[in-house]
Amino acid sequence: MTTSEEPAVAVRGLKKNYGDVEAVKGIDFEVRPGEVFGFLGPNGAGKTTTISMLCTLSRPTGGSASVAGHDVVKERDEVRRNIGLVFQDPTLDGYLSAEQNLRFHAELYGVPKEVVGERIRQVMEMVALWDRKDAKVMTFSGGMKRRLEIARGLLHSPRVLFLDEPTVGLDPQTRSAIWGYINKLRHTEDITIFMTTHYMDEAEYCDRIAIIDHGEIVVIDSPEALKASVGKDRVQIQTADDQTAITALAERFGLDAAVREGVVTFAVASGEEFVPRLFADLGVPIRSVHVSRPSLDDVFMNYTGSTIRDAEGESGASAWMRARARR
Amino acid sequence: MTTGITAPGVVGVRVPGRSVRHDIRAIKIVLHREMLRFVNDRTRMVSTLVQPVLWLFVMGTGLSTLVSRGPSQGVDFRTFMYPGVIAMTVITTAMFSAGSIVWDREFGFLREMLVAPVGRASIVIGKCLGGGIVATAQGIIILALAGLVHVPYSPTLIITLLGEMFLASFAITAFGVSLAARMKNMQTFFGIMQMAIMPMIFLSGAMFPLSNLPAWLSFLTKINPLTYAVDPMRHAVFTHLDVSPQAVEALNPGVHWYAWHVPVAAELGIVALMGIALLGVAIAQFRRTD
Numbered sequence: 001m002t003t004s005e006e007p008a009v010a011v012r013g014l015k016k017n018y019g020d021v022e023a024v025k026g027i028d029f030e031v032r033p034g035e036v037f038g039f040l041g042p043n044g045a046g047k048t049t050t051i052s053m054l055c056t057l058s059r060p061t062g063g064s065a066s067v068a069g070h071d072v073v074k075e076r077d078e079v080r081r082n083i084g085l086v087f088q089d090p091t092l093d094g095y096l097s098a099e100q101n102l103r104f105h106a107e108l109y110g111v112p113k114e115v116v117g118e119r120i121r122q123v124m125e126m127v128a129l130w131d132r133k134d135a136k137v138m139t140f141s142g143g144m145k146r147r148l149e150i151a152r153g154l155l156h157s158p159r160v161l162f163l164d165e166p167t168v169g170l171d172p173q174t175r176s177a178i179w180g181y182i183n184k185l186r187h188t189e190d191i192t193i194f195m196t197t198h199y200m201d202e203a204e205y206c207d208r209i210a211i212i213d214h215g216e217i218v219v220i221d222s223p224e225a226l227k228a229s230v231g232k233d234r235v236q237i238q239t240a241d242d243q244t245a246i247t248a249l250a251e252r253f254g255l256d257a258a259v260r261e262g263v264v265t266f267a268v269a270s271g272e273e274f275v276p277r278l279f280a281d282l283g284v285p286i287r288s289v290h291v292s293r294p295s296l297d298d299v300f301m302n303y304t305g306s307t308i309r310d311a312e313g314e315s316g317a318s319a320w321m322r323a324r325a326r327r
Numbered sequence: 328m329t330t331g332i333t334a335p336g337v338v339g340v341r342v343p344g345r346s347v348r349h350d351i352r353a354i355k356i357v358l359h360r361e362m363l364r365f366v367n368d369r370t371r372m373v374s375t376l377v378q379p380v381l382w383l384f385v386m387g388t389g390l391s392t393l394v395s396r397g398p399s400q401g402v403d404f405r406t407f408m409y410p411g412v413i414a415m416t417v418i419t420t421a422m423f424s425a426g427s428i429v430w431d432r433e434f435g436f437l438r439e440m441l442v443a444p445v446g447r448a449s450i451v452i453g454k455c456l457g458g459g460i461v462a463t464a465q466g467i468i469i470l471a472l473a474g475l476v477h478v479p480y481s482p483t484l485i486i487t488l489l490g491e492m493f494l495a496s497f498a499i500t501a502f503g504v505s506l507a508a509r510m511k512n513m514q515t516f517f518g519i520m521q522m523a524i525m526p527m528i529f530l531s532g533a534m535f536p537l538s539n540l541p542a543w544l545s546f547l548t549k550i551n552p553l554t555y556a557v558d559p560m561r562h563a564v565f566t567h568l569d570v571s572p573q574a575v576e577a578l579n580p581g582v583h584w585y586a587w588h589v590p591v592a593a594e595l596g597i598v599a600l601m602g603i604a605l606l607g608v609a610i611a612q613f614r615r616t617d
Binding site: 055056057077078080081083085087089090091092093094095096100103104105107108109110111112115119155156157 | 340341342343344345346349352353355356357360363364367368431434435436438439440441442443444445
């Protein structure tokens, strides 16, 4: 049964204020059934706040949202029944075994008794933890815990799976394993995936991404389309005098450059052909040059005016405080 | 509503709508978890026993040399303290159980429960029943010590005490959960718990008889809800002792509202009503969202 026309998630003018702080400033978007939809933005951009509202954990200040066809304020139980959740911070009981954690979930969600055992085995096999089912969760590594949480999120066959920074704090090997499960999921289960991330390389796996910054959605499109829209290559140069180089770039080439992550960075069409002209006419000694094809980093920079890492430096502290206050 | 499964070999799961049966399953699993946690946590079991044993055998023995000359002649002071110590044990254990909600919040597990499609009431009821049963189980260990303080192992006494212990610990867990519901860290909770529990224990008649007290102290003991949990336990113990009426008069005076001797049934009724009211408060606390 696929209700292909009804969006899996529909959001209209959704807002959330914490006191005077506008964490989410009236956003609109739709997620299509079966899609992997990514929310990309620096910490503190409003990603987790949005997910909390969609998961009925926090009440919107304004606007409306529906998940799997149910309103997140008026039909909370219906929404809860149809979603799976994997949070940024672990929500497992370390004193219970892996299987006991899943059994708790199955009972709480009312999974029919006759399928509980089979379903637990299935989701645990999917994340390769079946052989560790009797071990206490406190003995698990961070990656194993995350895998177990993904298994648990799927236990009741939700229609929409929410993953809040599913790979944050994990080693690269585990990160790619988790992406392996997510990709496998799309084939084995009829499911929509909504995830947040601040890793550019992970956003590439999504069908569509929404870039969110300072509580507003800047753009929504597929990663390919977003990259194509930038159209320019990124050039990073190390020079003897950055300030003079920036002035020279503006005066001689009409380029808008700035220091990003410690190097002078600017965007220009056909970057490789531009490099010889740069050496000939800049007038400032250049120590190194790096030209790259547009990446999601450039997309982010193009739409928000800063790189995601710079944006985190600026708002990281307040995001951290907000995260503490929420708990 | 179907949650569709497409691939062959995948177990289909349909999560049913809300029903009483589902709520009962939720209560049972929350309760079950409390049990598992209790059985797995030996240190907690031992540590909550240290205090009552100290009271009973160290304080009790020490004080008995002082009080044995009074009207309590023929009754070991430890026998007098025994029901009070039972009450203390179940109260502390029940508070600890309630405090685990704060723990669950700190470690994130509470969120797993709060996003589930079950009523908040199921979670709170499961938690309070769990706290009640765990505290009663802890009390059973104190019950086993009865012979050491000259209290007979009578089946009716044991059953009466078990019932009273469960009632008291259920009410206390509900009180603790309503306190813990909005608290963010363990230190705050234990601070507040100490502040609330110590005076309540002191004023409950657990440590000294509620007879011949100055008016102000007598008044405070009467408005203390714990008094009505301790007195029935003492009454039960004393009806199974073979002691002089004078000693009973001095050590087990009961609770009086003016001239009215409040019967045990009424006392238990007060505890039950408090428990239900506090359960309601706890559920309401959990229904509030940000």
